[in-house]
Amino acid sequence: MGYKFNFAETDSLFCNILEKYDVYAPKRFPKQGRYSDTDITRYSQIKSINEIEFNQKTDYSAKEVLTPVNETLFYFTENEFKESSAPKKPILLFARPCDINAIEIQSKIYEENGEFSDIYYSRIKNNLKFVLMDCNGGDDTCFCTSMGSNVTDNWSIAIKQLENDYLLSIKDPEFEPYFQNCEKVDFLPNFVEQNKVSLTIKEIPNKEVLNELKHHHFWSEYDKRCISCGACTICCPTCTCFTTKDIIYSENQKVGERKRIFASCQIEGFDTMAGQKEIRNKASERMRYKILHKFHDYKERFKTKHMCVGCGRCIHRCPEAISIISTIDKMNDAIDEIINKNIQE
Amino acid sequence: MTEQNKNHMIPTACKIISIIKETDIEWTFRVESNFKAKHGQFMQLSVPKIGEAPISISEIGDNYMDFTLRAVGKVTNDIFEKQVGDYLFLRGPYGNGWPSEELKGKHLVFITGGTGLAPVRSLLNEFYDNIDRVKSITLISGFKNKESILFKEELKKWKDKFKTFYTLDNDSIEGWNCGLVTNFVKEIDFNSFDNNYAVVVVGPPVMMKFTGLELKKYNVPDENIWMSFERKMSCAIGKCGHCRIDETYVCLDGPIFPYTKAKNLVD
Numbered sequence: 001m002g003y004k005f006n007f008a009e010t011d012s013l014f015c016n017i018l019e020k021y022d023v024y025a026p027k028r029f030p031k032q033g034r035y036s037d038t039d040i041t042r043y044s045q046i047k048s049i050n051e052i053e054f055n056q057k058t059d060y061s062a063k064e065v066l067t068p069v070n071e072t073l074f075y076f077t078e079n080e081f082k083e084s085s086a087p088k089k090p091i092l093l094f095a096r097p098c099d100i101n102a103i104e105i106q107s108k109i110y111e112e113n114g115e116f117s118d119i120y121y122s123r124i125k126n127n128l129k130f131v132l133m134d135c136n137g138g139d140d141t142c143f144c145t146s147m148g149s150n151v152t153d154n155w156s157i158a159i160k161q162l163e164n165d166y167l168l169s170i171k172d173p174e175f176e177p178y179f180q181n182c183e184k185v186d187f188l189p190n191f192v193e194q195n196k197v198s199l200t201i202k203e204i205p206n207k208e209v210l211n212e213l214k215h216h217h218f219w220s221e222y223d224k225r226c227i228s229c230g231a232c233t234i235c236c237p238t239c240t241c242f243t244t245k246d247i248i249y250s251e252n253q254k255v256g257e258r259k260r261i262f263a264s265c266q267i268e269g270f271d272t273m274a275g276q277k278e279i280r281n282k283a284s285e286r287m288r289y290k291i292l293h294k295f296h297d298y299k300e301r302f303k304t305k306h307m308c309v310g311c312g313r314c315i316h317r318c319p320e321a322i323s324i325i326s327t328i329d330k331m332n333d334a335i336d337e338i339i340n341k342n343i344q345e
Numbered sequence: 346m347t348e349q350n351k352n353h354m355i356p357t358a359c360k361i362i363s364i365i366k367e368t369d370i371e372w373t374f375r376v377e378s379n380f381k382a383k384h385g386q387f388m389q390l391s392v393p394k395i396g397e398a399p400i401s402i403s404e405i406g407d408n409y410m411d412f413t414l415r416a417v418g419k420v421t422n423d424i425f426e427k428q429v430g431d432y433l434f435l436r437g438p439y440g441n442g443w444p445s446e447e448l449k450g451k452h453l454v455f456i457t458g459g460t461g462l463a464p465v466r467s468l469l470n471e472f473y474d475n476i477d478r479v480k481s482i483t484l485i486s487g488f489k490n491k492e493s494i495l496f497k498e499e500l501k502k503w504k505d506k507f508k509t510f511y512t513l514d515n516d517s518i519e520g521w522n523c524g525l526v527t528n529f530v531k532e533i534d535f536n537s538f539d540n541n542y543a544v545v546v547v548g549p550p551v552m553m554k555f556t557g558l559e560l561k562k563y564n565v566p567d568e569n570i571w572m573s574f575e576r577k578m579s580c581a582i583g584k585c586g587h588c589r590i591d592e593t594y595v596c597l598d599g600p601i602f603p604y605t606k607a608k609n610l611v612d
């Protein structure tokens with residue numbers, strides 16, 4: 001069963017939900033883009049459904065709601081520690097299928113890798129429900145269908161914006177009462193079935209091929225092109241890496257906090273250990289490390305899908321116009337070349 | 346607090362009981378602790394306001410733990426400012442540790458370079474006290490020079506029960522050999538071990554690489570070799586990503602790997 005209501009009605013329909021939940025959704029910030037006069041779209045807490053940007057993929061992903069760029073883990077006084085407080089309210093997160101899938105990918109790392117779940121992640125994730133946003137098919141950098149991340153059934157409410165109205169479908173009975181009096185219509189979410197781009201990811205059959213691939217010459221192109229800025233990982237909805245850092249309050253030198261801050265495997269120093277030289281000290285090596293994580297290592301570890309949802313954000317954000325789509329094409333060719341060579345030998 | 350929702354990032358204050366200055370830049374800190382740990386595991390040591398660093402446990406006692414640190418940066422330098430009675434902040438233990446059960450009943454060869462001796466020290470001491478648990482122990486231990494020798498008392502003690510080759514890279518002093526540890530692999534009669542042996546290698550990356558290659562010259566099977574890795578770590582619980590090599594997380598799956606796996610870990 002679905003519901004229909006117009007823009008003018010939304011605030012009164014959602015006011016109780018907004019009371020109970022902190023609602024996060026894509027929002028447009030005018031003139032904050034990378035080039036003058038361009039807007040930026042990113043996740044933000046909203047107070048009205050009408051603030052939401054429905055038509056454009058966000059520049060930055062929904063992960064910022066679960067893992068802020070800069071997050072306090074605990075506060076310390078001399079010998080005592082106090083855990084930072086969790087959000088007081090549960091969260092309702094508006095997201096497209098790719099972003100919902102991306103959060104499931106991240107949660108494997110935060111919650112299932114190793115013996116312990118990351119409490120900072122879980123305390124938000126366990127109190128979070130999704131509002132699935134109908135995706136209009138994305139843009140020419142999207143390849144979600146190739147990654148199997150175009151569909152999801154992990155949602156409580158599904159929503160589609162029309163010219164003057166919204167269509168709603170409700171799966172989670174908790175939200176049913178709020179919309180009782182709305183016009184009833186047939187509405188179920190649609191999923192994108194085809195992108196402008198489609199690609200296949202070649203399987204890397206074994207460690208020998210993997211290690212040969214790491215040394216393939218095609219990566220060296222990135223020594224010239226990639227400036228190791230990390231923009232592609234900051235915007236990526238599945239990248240999770242962080243570094244911890246302590247800070248002291250200047251007023252009181254005895255008190256401070258330990259934080260964690262986004263880290264990027266593309267930026268110099270990611271693997272540098274004290275007194276040793278950096279292991280991956282070239283842009284090509286860092287690129288190969290990132291790409292193989294997305295399209296081999298993660299899947300190998302968790303025996304699941306690949307770590308990329310095909311959102312194309314990294315393509316938009318790269319100042320050097322490096323496209324992950326063409327990187328995958330080149331990697332596919334290199335894998336074929338290595339396998340064929342090994343057969344002939 | 347249940348294990349599941351315990352905060353694994355928050356450390357516990359542990360009092361420093363003693364500080365032994367092994368060398369100018371490598372000191373062993375003994376702290377009070379009730380953490381239950383296995384040989385070869387490591388802890389995250391922190392100094393609030395400064396940060397955290399992964400450090401191997403170099404000895405485990407009933408109520409204490411030792412850490413042998415080299416002062417190289419922010420955290421380690423700050424720890425060197427501490428005195429007996431001050432606190433270090435610990436969380437852990439982390440990592441897999443040495444496969445102690447698997448090593449029992451075998452001829453064991455330990456090859457260590459520099460501070461690589463720290464993560465095997467507690468295991469060596471356990472076997473020293475219970476020598477009947479192994480067939481034999483050979484220890485090849487190398488240091489850069491006279492000034493960088495660690496655990497001098499123990500090195501002396503171990504000579505009683507272990508077959509030892511102690512060597513300095515580029516220094517000659519009484520009772521010590523001169524040359525790299527790799528030069529002493531040829532002294533080991535692997536054939537006399539009846540294929541019931543294991544080789545443990547710990548040290549800087551180049552040292553481990555060349556020792557691995559040297560061992561292959563003597564047809565030591567990959568399954569018989571164990572190595573301990575060091576990688577940058579920011580969490581030690583599989584979340585921060587810094588220590589990952591392919592699908593392997595050094596903090597979770599390591600830091601100790603059989604050579605069958607180690608030889609394929611290409612960063």
Ligand SMILES: Cc1cc2nc3c(=O)[nH]c(=O)nc-3n(C[C@H](O)[C@H](O)[C@H](O)COP(=O)(O)OP(=O)(O)OC[C@H]3O[C@@H](n4cnc5c(N)ncnc54)[C@H](O)[C@@H]3O)c2cc1C
Pocket residue numbers: 268269270272273274275276387396397398399400401402412413414415416417418419420421422460463464574575576577578600
């Ligand atoms: C499993 C394991 C066991 C270990 N056991 C021991 C042990 O028993 N004893 C021991 O002494 N050490 C041990 N180490 C190494 C130890 O963890 C490091 O020496 C320690 O983390 C250094 O921390 P620090 O804060 O003192 O140095 P940092 O201040 O973190 O680093 C010092 C230097 O490292 C480089 N560096 C660090 N971060 C960056 C960056 N982002 N960009 C560029 N350069 C950077 C710089 O050159 C800097 O000057 C172990 C490591 C691991 C992983």
Ligand code: SF4
Pocket residue numbers: 232235236237238239294307308309310311312313314315324
């Ligand atoms: S397309 Fe790029 S930004 Fe999007 S999930 Fe894949 S790697 Fe990350």
Ligand code: SF4
Pocket residue numbers: 225226227228229230231232233266317318319320321322
């Ligand atoms: S955004 Fe582009 S230039 Fe920057 S690190 Fe990523 S690939 Fe390299």
Ligand code: FES
Pocket residue numbers: 577578579580581582583584585586587588589594595596597
């Ligand atoms: S140290 Fe953070 S993932 Fe291993």
